[in-house]
Amino acid sequence: MLLKKSLPLALTALLTFSTQSNANVDLNELAKYANISVQDIKDAMAMSTYQKTIIKTMTTPYESKPWYAYKKLFIIDKRINEGVDFYLKNEQTLKRAEAQFGVPASIITAIIGVETFYGKNMGSWSVLDALYTLGFNYPPREAYFSKEFANYIKLAKRENWNLKDIKGSYAGAMGMGQFMPSSYLNYAIDFNNDGHVNILSNVEDAIGSVANYFKAHGWKTGDGVLYQAHVKGDVSNLLKKEWDVSVKELKANGVSTKVNLSSDQKVRLYEYQFENDEKGYAVALHNFYVITRYNKSPLYATAVYELSELIESGYKKAKLDKGVVIQKQGRNT
Numbered sequence: 001m002l003l004k005k006s007l008p009l010a011l012t013a014l015l016t017f018s019t020q021s022n023a024n025v026d027l028n029e030l031a032k033y034a035n036i037s038v039q040d041i042k043d044a045m046a047m048s049t050y051q052k053t054i055i056k057t058m059t060t061p062y063e064s065k066p067w068y069a070y071k072k073l074f075i076i077d078k079r080i081n082e083g084v085d086f087y088l089k090n091e092q093t094l095k096r097a098e099a100q101f102g103v104p105a106s107i108i109t110a111i112i113g114v115e116t117f118y119g120k121n122m123g124s125w126s127v128l129d130a131l132y133t134l135g136f137n138y139p140p141r142e143a144y145f146s147k148e149f150a151n152y153i154k155l156a157k158r159e160n161w162n163l164k165d166i167k168g169s170y171a172g173a174m175g176m177g178q179f180m181p182s183s184y185l186n187y188a189i190d191f192n193n194d195g196h197v198n199i200l201s202n203v204e205d206a207i208g209s210v211a212n213y214f215k216a217h218g219w220k221t222g223d224g225v226l227y228q229a230h231v232k233g234d235v236s237n238l239l240k241k242e243w244d245v246s247v248k249e250l251k252a253n254g255v256s257t258k259v260n261l262s263s264d265q266k267v268r269l270y271e272y273q274f275e276n277d278e279k280g281y282a283v284a285l286h287n288f289y290v291i292t293r294y295n296k297s298p299l300y301a302t303a304v305y306e307l308s309e310l311i312e313s314g315y316k317k318a319k320l321d322k323g324v325v326i327q328k329q330g331r332n333t
Contacts, residue, residue: 034154036154047164048128048129048133049126049132050133055134055138058141058171068275074307075306079114079307080310084318086112086118087106090203093203093207094108103210103219104308106312106315108207109311110304112176113311114300115173123170123178125167127181128163130169130172131172135147135148145171151182151185154181155181175188175200175209177209179209179213183213187212188212189209189212190208191204191207191208191209217294219287220287224259224287226284226301227261227283228257228280229257229281230255230256230257231281235255235281245266246266247262247264247283248263248264255281267285269283270298272302
């Protein structure tokens with residue numbers, strides 16, 4: 001998921017390759033931030049083990065691949081078919097989340113599908129070790145991950161976890177939706193009303209939490225996400241811009257879509273690399289931006305969206321095969 005704001009610069013400088021013996025000042029600041037004790041942090045550090053492999057993995061992410069290679073990791077028959085099965089099995093919960101938060105059931109399903117193959121692969125790394133390794137031994141991201149290390153301690157205290165017991169990704173993300181500790185603290189919810197917030201093994205809580213995360217980050221119910229674009233001419237300048245491109249500006253530069261978009265709407269133009277050096281283009285809307293709040297990579301967001309569309313089609317077909325007519329949703333795709 002997207003990494004949040006950094007710690008103050010002074011703390012960042014002090015945290016480089018921190019250890020228990022030389023990090024007292026740093027740990028005081030970190031403890032104050034998370035509202036935990038310095039001793040809590042020292043105890044957690046003493047329990048942690050540095051994992052060299054995690055550093056290597058951080059430097060070679062999937063998102064460094066071209067689109068045609070990245071797509072093959074996620075847009076596959078098995079992930080689509082199991083996504084349809086997950087949707088059908090958890091239909092009532094997904095529809096309740098969609099009604100409450102305005103986030104399509106297929107988007108929620110696709111997130112869980114991309115992140116953990118519908119809960120089947122939630123990671124085998126010790127979350128404690130992952131966050132310790134990145135928080136105190138990886139200078140490019142120490143500011144963020146040291147903060148998440150403290151958040152994890154706070155979360156474990158709240159949930160009465162043994163720090164060493166929880167498994168997750170190499171980056172310290174947990175549960176079916178792979179929430180970082182800060183996101184678990186801020187956005188995970190008790191969607192089945194059993195008095196516990198459990199996205200590690202409770203499907204209802206996981207579904208509700210993903211929907212809550214998207215709603216909190218500005219998902220616009222009924223709006224579109226991504227549209228293929230036809231391009232005439234040089235658009236290199238537009239590709240350099242972020243979320244300050246208007247539809248009017250796109251049209252003026254020879255970019256068009258099959259869907260009519262309001263001229264003052266702020267969008268972003270993306271280029272996709274296909275095999276044989278072919279290129280494609282797409283216009284991304286605000287809801288695409290919201291998906292990138294989960295993971296900042298446009299490749300990730302595109303994979304989630306494409307998977308969601310295929311899951312939605314499969315779900316509708318399965319319902320029709322059973323003689324159930326699906327009402328058209330108020331959603332532009």
